[in-house]
Amino acid sequence: MIISNPVGVEANKALLAAADAAVLAHRDALAKHSPAELSAIRMEGADGTPTMFIDVLVEDAIIAAATAAGVNVLSEERGWVDVGSAVTLVVDPVDGSANAAAGIPLACFSAAVAIDGEFTEALTVWLHTDERWWATREHSEFRTSGRTTVAGAAVSMLRPHPRNWEAWSRVAETAGRIRILSCSTLDAAFVATGAIDAFVDAGSDTHRLMDIAAATILVGASGGAVLDAFDRPIGFDTDLTRRWSGIVAATAELAAELRALIQDGAASRTTT
């Protein structure tokens, strides 16, 4: 697949090599293993969460490709693989692994390039179809919807948990249309293209850096805003135990209203 490239900027070669490796490893994993095998928990990852076998298979392929291309990798299971480069790929090998392992074809490879600790470009690839969304910090071929208010907005959400049921419900009741696709990076790509208006973790603190790193570039360069519901800065960090409640929105105004709704519901009373 050719990445459309209106400004003559070339994508990082290690990033493309990692994406290609992920697509092939994912295809191979689905061909060779059953859903039960793919969803089996193989270990606790460096990020402190259980890692499925499908994650291990794809991550191994990505690390091999990226380190062969001379860059570091920060990923959920192995953590920080430092080959001494100024360049690090912050990678989610299979975002939506529960989907992928079960046979729901909504899962993505997603990575952000960090150079000396600053995100510079990002790529999300839908593993089922090899469709790709790429942008640099300065240039994106995509444009968000431009929506500024939650009322009437199409908002994708992480599924609710008991710990954030109230905040989740406030967002669901205020928005115009709710979806739960269970694939954060695909949702973020849809915000970048304007297919949906926002994607949120409504305060469950589920997001790890690799779930939202690509969004900061893809959506930021497409006119949108990415922030944390509780105002924690989102940036390169090798401490993989950190968590965020990411808000990925078409505009800064929409992001701010979603943040207020999640924090305490104040916005829902004043703006809708």
Place this chain on the structure above:
Amino acid sequence: MIISNPVGVEANKALLAAADAAVLAHRDALAKHSPAELSAIRMEGADGTPTMFIDVLVEDAIIAAATAAGVNVLSEERGWVDVGSAVTLVVDPVDGSANAAAGIPLACFSAAVAIDGEFTEALTVWLHTDERWWATREHSEFRTSGRTTVAGAAVSMLRPHPRNWEAWSRVAETAGRIRILSCSTLDAAFVATGAIDAFVDAGSDTHRLMDIAAATILVGASGGAVLDAFDRPIGFDTDLTRRWSGIVAATAELAAELRALIQDGAASRTTT
């Protein structure tokens, strides 16, 4: 795409012609029209709901193909197109039109064949990829997950509405994992294959016959059960103003527990 056909039964030719017409018309619509054009409401359909332009475009192509093949069509916008055949295709031209029009590639052509008023076979086609799920009343190559209880189940739901918020929440709180894909017929295909355990309209009475007709065959022949949350029979009917709250489940036991949860929450207190 070849439909796998382990038992030597051939798919109805009018059904295949309608599906092919839908795939081409959908592709053509996305190439020629903007999201705003595709989602514009063109008329109130025969089913009493607003019809988007994308629905009109794809339905017209389906009706032309099916009637050329000599069968009747029952569809959301035009209603009952009777060419005097004993065979009727009950068609959802673009299930998930809101997804399709916005640029979220989760939308399906779905149809059930009714012969003298009895459903005999069904086909659902994912319009973005042309992946197909087909079965007859007697034979399916798919198998549901076999799950019998809501606790721990992967359940897809229609999005919540104020009128069914409580029942929706009971299901969401009891199930193991919730998704909202906004495409009923794709969800039903995932129940047939075992990728998810159930799909429900949690009592909002949103489902029209064409949203669940294919599921009765696809999921029924794959070991699952399809019923209405309020015990209304689901069958061929040319009155398109009828509505159901469909429950599409891996087993009859799981369907019954979901029905009880939606009706009054009794099951959640006794079985989980």
